[in-house]
Structure formats: structure tokens, C-alpha cells
Amino acid sequence: MASWPESTRLIGKSIPRLDGLAKASGRAKYPSDIRPEGMLFGVLLTSPHANAKVKALDLEPARAMPGVKGVIALATAGETNVIYQGQEIAAVAAETEEKARDAARAIKVEYEVLPHVVTERQSTAEGAPKAFAAGNSRPGRAQTAGKPDEAMKGADATIEATYELPVITHVCLEPHGLTAEWKGPDSITVYASTQSVMGVANDMVETFGVDASKVKVLTEVMGGGFGSKFNADVWGIAAAKLAKEAGRPVRMFLDRAQEHLIGGNRPSAKATIQLGATKDGKLVAMTAETSGTGGRGGSNFPLPYVYHVPDRTRSHTEVFVNCGGSRAMRAPGHPQGCAVMEAAMDDLAHKLGINPLEFRLKNLAETDMVAGGINRTEIYHEQVRRGAELIGWGRWKPRGQGGDGPVKRGLGMALHQWGGGGAQDKQVACIVNPDGSVELRSATQDIGTGARTILAIIAAEVFGLEVGRIRSNIGDSTFPPGQSSGGSTTSPSMAPPCFDAAVKARDELFRRIAPGLEAAVEDLALKDGQVLVKGEARLTWEQACRKLGMMPINVVGVFAQGLSSTGVGGCQFAEVTVDVETGVVRLKKIVAVQDTGLILDMLTWRSQVYGGVIGGLNYGLFEERIMDEPTGVMLNPDMEMYKLAGATDIPEIVVEAHDTPEMRARGVIGVGEPPTISTAAAIGNAVANAIGVRVPKWPMSPMNVLDALAAAEGKA
Amino acid sequence: MAEHENGTSTGRGGHSRRRFLRGSGLAAASAVLTSQANVALDEAKAEAQAPDGPEALSGDVTLTLQVDGRELSCVVEPRSTLLDTLRNRLDVTGPKRVCDRASCGACTVIVDGDAVYSCTTLAVSCKGKAIETVEGFETGEGGVPHAFHQHDALMCGYCTPGFVTACKAFLDANPGKEPTLEDVKRGLDGNICRCGTYIGVFEAALAAAKTMKGA
Numbered sequence: 001m002a003s004w005p006e007s008t009r010l011i012g013k014s015i016p017r018l019d020g021l022a023k024a025s026g027r028a029k030y031p032s033d034i035r036p037e038g039m040l041f042g043v044l045l046t047s048p049h050a051n052a053k054v055k056a057l058d059l060e061p062a063r064a065m066p067g068v069k070g071v072i073a074l075a076t077a078g079e080t081n082v083i084y085q086g087q088e089i090a091a092v093a094a095e096t097e098e099k100a101r102d103a104a105r106a107i108k109v110e111y112e113v114l115p116h117v118v119t120e121r122q123s124t125a126e127g128a129p130k131a132f133a134a135g136n137s138r139p140g141r142a143q144t145a146g147k148p149d150e151a152m153k154g155a156d157a158t159i160e161a162t163y164e165l166p167v168i169t170h171v172c173l174e175p176h177g178l179t180a181e182w183k184g185p186d187s188i189t190v191y192a193s194t195q196s197v198m199g200v201a202n203d204m205v206e207t208f209g210v211d212a213s214k215v216k217v218l219t220e221v222m223g224g225g226f227g228s229k230f231n232a233d234v235w236g237i238a239a240a241k242l243a244k245e246a247g248r249p250v251r252m253f254l255d256r257a258q259e260h261l262i263g264g265n266r267p268s269a270k271a272t273i274q275l276g277a278t279k280d281g282k283l284v285a286m287t288a289e290t291s292g293t294g295g296r297g298g299s300n301f302p303l304p305y306v307y308h309v310p311d312r313t314r315s316h317t318e319v320f321v322n323c324g325g326s327r328a329m330r331a332p333g334h335p336q337g338c339a340v341m342e343a344a345m346d347d348l349a350h351k352l353g354i355n356p357l358e359f360r361l362k363n364l365a366e367t368d369m370v371a372g373g374i375n376r377t378e379i380y381h382e383q384v385r386r387g388a389e390l391i392g393w394g395r396w397k398p399r400g401q402g403g404d405g406p407v408k409r410g411l412g413m414a415l416h417q418w419g420g421g422g423a424q425d426k427q428v429a430c431i432v433n434p435d436g437s438v439e440l441r442s443a444t445q446d447i448g449t450g451a452r453t454i455l456a457i458i459a460a461e462v463f464g465l466e467v468g469r470i471r472s473n474i475g476d477s478t479f480p481p482g483q484s485s486g487g488s489t490t491s492p493s494m495a496p497p498c499f500d501a502a503v504k505a506r507d508e509l510f511r512r513i514a515p516g517l518e519a520a521v522e523d524l525a526l527k528d529g530q531v532l533v534k535g536e537a538r539l540t541w542e543q544a545c546r547k548l549g550m551m552p553i554n555v556v557g558v559f560a561q562g563l564s565s566t567g568v569g570g571c572q573f574a575e576v577t578v579d580v581e582t583g584v585v586r587l588k589k590i591v592a593v594q595d596t597g598l599i600l601d602m603l604t605w606r607s608q609v610y611g612g613v614i615g616g617l618n619y620g621l622f623e624e625r626i627m628d629e630p631t632g633v634m635l636n637p638d639m640e641m642y643k644l645a646g647a648t649d650i651p652e653i654v655v656e657a658h659d660t661p662e663m664r665a666r667g668v669i670g671v672g673e674p675p676t677i678s679t680a681a682a683i684g685n686a687v688a689n690a691i692g693v694r695v696p697k698w699p700m701s702p703m704n705v706l707d708a709l710a711a712a713e714g715k716a
Numbered sequence: 717m718a719e720h721e722n723g724t725s726t727g728r729g730g731h732s733r734r735r736f737l738r739g740s741g742l743a744a745a746s747a748v749l750t751s752q753a754n755v756a757l758d759e760a761k762a763e764a765q766a767p768d769g770p771e772a773l774s775g776d777v778t779l780t781l782q783v784d785g786r787e788l789s790c791v792v793e794p795r796s797t798l799l800d801t802l803r804n805r806l807d808v809t810g811p812k813r814v815c816d817r818a819s820c821g822a823c824t825v826i827v828d829g830d831a832v833y834s835c836t837t838l839a840v841s842c843k844g845k846a847i848e849t850v851e852g853f854e855t856g857e858g859g860v861p862h863a864f865h866q867h868d869a870l871m872c873g874y875c876t877p878g879f880v881t882a883c884k885a886f887l888d889a890n891p892g893k894e895p896t897l898e899d900v901k902r903g904l905d906g907n908i909c910r911c912g913t914y915i916g917v918f919e920a921a922l923a924a925a926k927t928m929k930g931a
Binding site (some may be wrong): 035221223644 | 803866901902904910
């Protein structure tokens with residue numbers, strides 16, 4: 001079993017990211033910034049209808065427009081059934097983007113518009129049009145453990161409620177897209193905004209039948225993915241086809257409306273749940289009927305979540321709508337499952353008259369073993385105790401005691417978990433050159449997490465060099481196979497082979513310079529840019545590397561057991577004020593406690609947790625895809641009516657790393673997803689605590705808050 | 717194309733919205749409004765004094781812009797935005813296109829001292845004006861980009877040039893003052909980040925203000 005060094009100089013410290021200044025100074029070139037010589041601008045024409053047959057498609061008017069160099073159809077007249085607004089119809093490449101847009105508009109498409117269903121309500125309404133041949137919904141079989149109906153009868157208190165969460169979209173700031181440049185008839189270079197250079201490369205190989213050795217996908221930096229950017233997509237393939245047709249490079253990125261419509265989304269969730277407990281606060285049973293929509297895709301989510309419910313049954317129905325398909329989004333399924341479960345837990349605690357913090361701790365499984373012999377239940381207990389201190393849970397009062405005036409104050413909390421863990425088949429190359437320069441290479445990419453920087457930190461730790469001395473060269477599909485950036489798997493997949501590569505390179509350096517130093521290999525060490533022999537500095541790093549002559553060190557590191565792990569927990573607390581006259585919720589403070597094993601860079605780790613919390617507060621307070629039932633179109637495919645937090649919406653956020661020797665010993669675990677899971681749940685519970693009424697629908701918008709208050713007063 | 721053919725080269729079409737948004741914020745309202753009022757007044761005077769009245773433009777227009785102290789020429793259409801001109805024609809790609817509707821601030825540049833949304837500013841309206849982009853900012857210690865880097869005020873980094881530019885414009889507009897956290901939040905409220913880097917952004921802005929005050 002491999003292990004990380006016991007005492008570290010760099011690992012776990014706060015180290016600014018390597019590409020931070022390039023990004024902050026506008027000098028970093030994103031895929032959407034790159035303009036190869038002769039590049040044309042691509043524009044995608046998409047369907048304005050949610051459900052329609054393409055009866056006729058005439059590209060000729062576009063071809064006749066000035067500056068147009070290529071037009072291709074992405075739909076077939078008489079064959080294509082458009083099943084959501086935004087579905088791809090055609091693509092154009094022209095000398096300027098303005099001219100390409102004109103040309104796309106000039107394409108003549110004749111649609112036979114069909115009745116649509118664009119919301120869960122519309123899709124499941126009696127007499128709803130049959131928008132999908134196999135039916136508008138697909139009920140799943142009940143998943144049952146024990147005898148929930150019988151057990152429920154033994155409950156001293158039960159709640160039954162329906163909770164709902166909306167569809168939200170990823171809103172990657174750099175839209176999906178790529179720039180395709182053919183380097184010859186059978187060789188292509190692609191600058192892609194992607195979470196997977198290898199995924200996009202594979203799409204190009206499969207689509208164009210070119211040799212994998214002649215496909216290069218480059219992603220030096222990219223502007224956000226959140227789970228939605230693993231493939232070339234229809235528009236990326238279209239760019240490559242247009243580039244081939246025109247004999248010139250083509251840039252094709254979605255516009256903002258298209259990004260909302262077809263760039264992916266997080267499915268909605270609805271749960272009618274009955275939860276029962278004994279009077280001393282032990283859960284006995286749960287029955288739940290849930291549903292959700294991911295367009296025509298899946299929408300399932302974990303339930304029960306975190307807590308142990310001995311007898312339970314749950315069935316999930318997929319509801320299909322004429323909207324763009326869902327894609328993985330930061331902790332797929334977990335934010336929904338967490339919000340539903342934590343709302344039910346809170347409501348039941350209220351009914352029982354038990355402090356919801358105590359109620360939660362009482363209902364964790366006795367043992368919840370995760371990798372490395374860790375009982376997560378014990379971790380939760382420590383995390384909840386710490387979080388409670390940081391938020392001041394001692395101030396908690398039962399519901400409805402949020403203050404006498406119209407602005408009520410409340411506290412809420414929620415727990416979450418994530419698996420994560422890494423792949424075991426990834427590689428990192430480490431090259432040490434005779435001039436002393438060090439390069440790491442792998443076909444992974446940095447989507448903003450700091451992946452580039454953590455690899456350099458690991459190598460710098462091993463070589464006794466400063467982090468800035470390491471060139472961390474990733475985002476190139478031709479390098480040794482690297483991990484796609486999803487599921488919080490990048491760090492645990494890439495850190496072990498990186499460490500292995502650096503150790504192998506160091507050992508080879510020692511082997512090659514030891515004879516000249518008349519020293520035994522085991523007497524050599526590296527520290528502060530020096531080679532030590534039996535603890536005494538004998539050569540600088542550069543002098544040592546010069547002894548490599550004309551032959552650099554070039555080794556490949558692979559996975560090693562013991563350096564990474566899986567299975568984390570965390571909890572979050574929220575303090576809010578709610579104006580019961582306007583329904584406006586303001587966040588006062590959020591506390592996030594999180595464990596993720598060995599933290600490689602405390603600075604970028606904290607940024608990830610802040611980012612997760614802020615993503616979660618967007619989900620809790622603001623975000624919602626609003627579909628217009630009569631017309632079938634999205635009403636807010638922009639960044640004005642699709643609400644995201646701005647600077648003045650950000651409360652005090654306290655991030656607490658559960659960073660103990662026991663956690664560090666587990667090795668590396670990713671942190672991208674876990675801290676975004678429970679924020680919306682904690683906010684929902686804080687709102688209920690403030691106003692004394694459960695707001696059953698997210699986001700906690702003025703409308704949903706006022707509706708809940710009106711319902712409670714019997715006015716709904 | 718008919719609707720574009722009579723595009724005119726007015727001095728104020730593009731960035732009035734940004735000014736409105738900024739002006740509608742509660743922060744430093746008097747200072748901002750005063751400077752806006754002065755600019756509007758100057759523009760009105762200049763327009764009144766123009767000998768030939770508004771200039772009508774159509775089709776391809778050769779345009780020279782002053783970007784980060786350089787004279788850069790290209791061919792645009794009267795409808796071309798300043799942002800698309802910078803990015804697609806001049807390879808000044810620091811400013812980013814995100815919402816393309818003056819909502820998110822990723823495209824922010826400084827035109828004659830004012831922070832504007834370049835996605836809703838016509839390029840032809842910027843003739844003869846000094847355009848500052850993030851690419852021209854000082855990158856050494858004491859500069860705003862350095863503070864953003866040190867405080868990890870960025871993740872994917874796509875909103876970052878806009879935040880850095882808005883931050884610099886905000887600090888330049890309040891020389892010698894050390895803003896509070898609330899001032900910084902209000903000053904940067906015209907920008908949106910999706911990765912959730914706001915906490916780092918606030919820290920960076922406060923640190924940059926401190927350095928600039930000390931300088």
C-alpha cells in the first residue's frame with residue numbers, strides 16, 4: 001500500500017492556482033477565444049416549437065447569403081420529429097458571426113406543429129395530448145424494504161406532505177461548443193469547452209472514422225461544465241462537418257438561449273411522502289411516491305437519504321415533457337433527495353416537538369461504514385456538533401417564534417453524503433529535463449476545480465521544488481489517459497498516478513546521479529531545490545538535472561492503492577430572515593462542514609466548498625426554468641429572468657474543513673459535488689423555522705413563500 | 717437587414733443601460749450619478765456642436781478603435797457590438813460573451829473611464845474613445861488581477877475578466893477610499909459568477925483597495 005508523506009511542505013497548504021493570473025488578467029485563451037487563421041463563425045438553427053414534424057427544409061436561401069461558406073442540415077424533412085424547443089435543425093458557417101446569424105434566419109423550415117406538454121402538470125393532466133409514443137410517463141416499480149404499512153401503524157407521529165423542486169439549468173458561463181480545425185483530410189484538431197478531452201476525441205473518431213492518432217482535442221482552460229459537457233454534441237460535430245465542407249476552421253458555440261434549452265438541466269423532483277416515528281424520535285417507516293422530469297430522460301434521486309428508515313417503500317414515476325434533456329448536474333440526484341428527505345425530517349421533528357438537530361442524530365444508522373474503515377455516523381456527529389457551534393444553534397427556537405415584526409428570523413440545517421472516489425486506470429507522465437524543468441502530462445482537464453494546480457503541488461512536494469517550477473500540462477487528448485471531470489472523481493483518479501510518476505522520476509534521478517556523487521541511492525534526498533546526501537546539500541536541482549546529459553527522465557505513473565478513498569459526509573446550517581409581507585427571503589449566514597479525506601490545496605478546496613454552497617443557495621432561493629404551457633417555450637432563457645445570485649445576495653459563509661489526522665490518512669477524495677447538496681435543504685428548513693409554515697416548493701421565492709403563508713391561513 | 721441600415725453613430729447608445737444599472741444601485745449613488753450626469757451633459761453638448769449632425773452608416777464599415785492604448789483597425793457592420801468586435805475581429809478576448817444581454821457583466825470594459833457592458837455597446841459608437849480592457853491592466857503586485865489570483869477569486873475564470881474590470885473601475889471611481897464589504901458588494905452587483913467565487917472576489921477587491929490606497 002502506498003501512502004502520502006507524513007509531513008508535507010506543500011500538500012494541504014493554501015496555494016494560489018497556477019493559471020490564476022492568466023485567467024484574472026484575461027490572457028488565458030478559452031476554447032471560445034481561439035481563432036485559428038481563416039476561421040469561420042458557426043451558428044446553429046434550432047426549433048422554435050416544442051413538438052413538431054419537420055415538413056420541409058430549404059437551405060438554399062442561406063447558401064445564397066453574403067459571406068456564407070457552408071450550410072448543413074441537422075434535421076430531415078419528412079422524417080425528423082422535433083420534440084423540444086431548441087432541437088437542432090441546421091448549421092451555418094460564414095465569414096462573420098453577424099452574417100452567419102442572418103443566414104441561419106434565412107433558412108426556410110416548414111413545421112407541422114403538434115400539441116405539446118412542457119410541464120409535469122401538463123404532461124400528467126387528464127386528457128393531456130400524447131406527446132410520446134410510449135406514453136407521457138413511466139411508473140417505476142415500488143422499492144420496498146420490510147413492512148412499511150404495518151410499521152407505520154406503530155408510529156406515534158406521522159407527517160404526510162408533498163415537496164417539489166423545479167428543473168434548473170447548468171448556465172455554464174462559457175457556452176457548450178468547440179472550434180474544429182482540419183489539419184488535412186484525415187486529421188483534426190479541436191479546441192473544445194469540455195469536461196472530457198478524451199470523450200470529445202472519441203466522438204470525433206467515431207463520427208469521422210479518422211484514426212485516433214490523428215485526433216487532438218485541446219482544453220487549456222474552460223468556462224464551466226457542472227456535469228453537462230462530456231461530449232462533442234450535435235453542434236460540435238456540425239462544426240467539424242462544416243469545417244470539412246468549407247476547408248476552413250469553424251467555431252461553433254451555443255448562444256445563451258440555446259444553452260438554457262439544450263445544454264442540459266437538473267431534473268425536477270416531486271415527492272409525496274409519509275414519514276412516521278415513535279414519540280421518542282426514532283423513525284419507523286416511510287412511504288413515498290415520487291416523480292420528476294428530465295425531458296425525455298431520467299429523473300430519479302436517492303430516497304430515503306442519509307437517515308435510517310427500517311421499513312420503507314418508494315416508487316418513482318418518470319414524467320416526460322417536450323423540453324431539452326437533462327444531463328448530470330453537480331451531485332446528480334442528491335440535492336433533490338436531500339431537500340425532500342430533510343424537509344420531511346424537519347416537519348416530523350416539529351410535530352414531535354423535538355429539536356431537529358437531536359432528531360437527525362438519533363436517526364443515523366448505527367454504523368454507516370465507508371472506505372477505509374470509517375464509520376460515517378461518527379463523522380456526522382462531530383460535524384454536526386461543530387456546525388452547531390459555528391451557526392449558534394443554541395439560539396434555535398421552535399417554529400413560529402421568529403420574531404414579532406413582519407421580518408422573521410429562522411435557523412435550519414441538513415445533512416448530505418457523496419461517494420466520489422476515483423478511477424484506477426488513469427496515468428500521468430512526468431518528464432524531468434536536463435535543464436531542470438519539470439513537466440506533467442495527462443489527458444485530464446481543469447474545469448475550474450484547480451486540477452492543474454494540485455498535480456503540480458504533488459510533484460513539487462516530491463521534488464522539493466516550488467509549485468511554480470512544475471509545468472502541469474493537461475487538457476490534451478493525446479497525453480496519457482486522464483480522468484473526465486465529473487462526480488468529484490478527478491482528484492482521487494489523478495493524484496495517485498501523479499504521485500507515482502513523481503516518485504518514479506525522483507528515484508530514477510537518484511539512480512543516475514548517485515554514482516557521480518559516490519553515494520548510495522538511499523542516502524539521497526531532495527529539499528528546497530537541493531540534492532542532499534545524508535542530509536547535506538551537495539547539488540542544486542539544476543546541477544543534478546544537468547547530469548542527465550542529453551537524456552531526460554520520462555516516466556509514467558499509475559494508480560496505487562492507499563492514496564485515495566471514497567465516501568464523505570457533511571452538514572450545512574442556514575440562518576435566514578423572511579419578510580412575511582413581501583415573501584422575500586434574505587440569507588444571513590451559512591455554515592458548511594465537510595470532510596473529503598486528504599486536502600491537497602486548502603485554498604482551492606475552500607473555493608470549491610464556497611462554490612458548492614453558492615450553487616446550492618441559487619437552487620434554494622432563485623433558480624427555476626419557467627415553461628409556458630400554452631406556447632411550449634421557455635420564458636426565461638437568459639440571465640435576467642433566470643435568477644442567479646449576485647454579489648449582494650451572498651451572505652456570510654463559514655467553511656469548516658473536517659480535516660483531522662484520521663481523515664488525512666484516508667487519502668484523496670474529491671470535493672466538487674458534496675458541498676452543493678444540502679444548502680437548498682437547509683435554507684428551506686430555516687424558512688419554515690422563521691415563518692412557522694413549510695414552503696413546500698423550491699425555490700424559496702416570494703411567490704412560493706406567500707403561497708405557503710396564504711395556504712396556511714386557508715386563503716389559497 | 718433593413719432595420720440595421722440606418723444605424724447611427726451616436727455617442728451614447730451602448731452603455732447607458734450599464735450606467736442605469738449602476739446608478740440604480742444604492743452604493744456611492746451620488747458620486748456615480750454626478751459623473752453620469754456630467755458625461756451625459758458633455759455628450760449632449762458635443763452632439764449639438766457637431767457640424768454635420770449624426771452620421772449615417774451602413775454595410776461594411778472600417779473602424780479604428782483605441783484599445784488598451786493601441787490603435788486597432790477592422791471591418792465591422794454598424795450593428796456589430798463592441799464585444800464581438802473585440803473578440804471576433806481584434807482577438808482581444810479578455811472580455812467574455814456570456815449573457816449577451818447586459819445582465820451578467822462578463823463583457824465589461826472601460827470606455828472613457830466608465831465601466832460598460834460591451835455586449836450591448838455598438839462598436840461604431842466607440843470611435844475616438846479610450847477603451848480599456850482587462851488585457852491592458854497591470855498584472856504585478858498592487859494590480860487587481862494579482863489580488864484576484866492571490867485570493868483565489870476565480871474558478872473556471874470565465875466571469876473573472878468582467879469582475880476584475882468592474883472592480884478596477886469601481887476602485888478608480890473611489891480613489892483614496894477604503895470601501896467596506898457592503899460597498900464592494902454593491903459596486904460589483906452588475907456581475908454574475910456561476911462557479912460561486914464571490915467570497916474570494918470580495919476579499920480580492922478589499923485587498924486591492926487597500927494596496928491602491930497605500931500606493
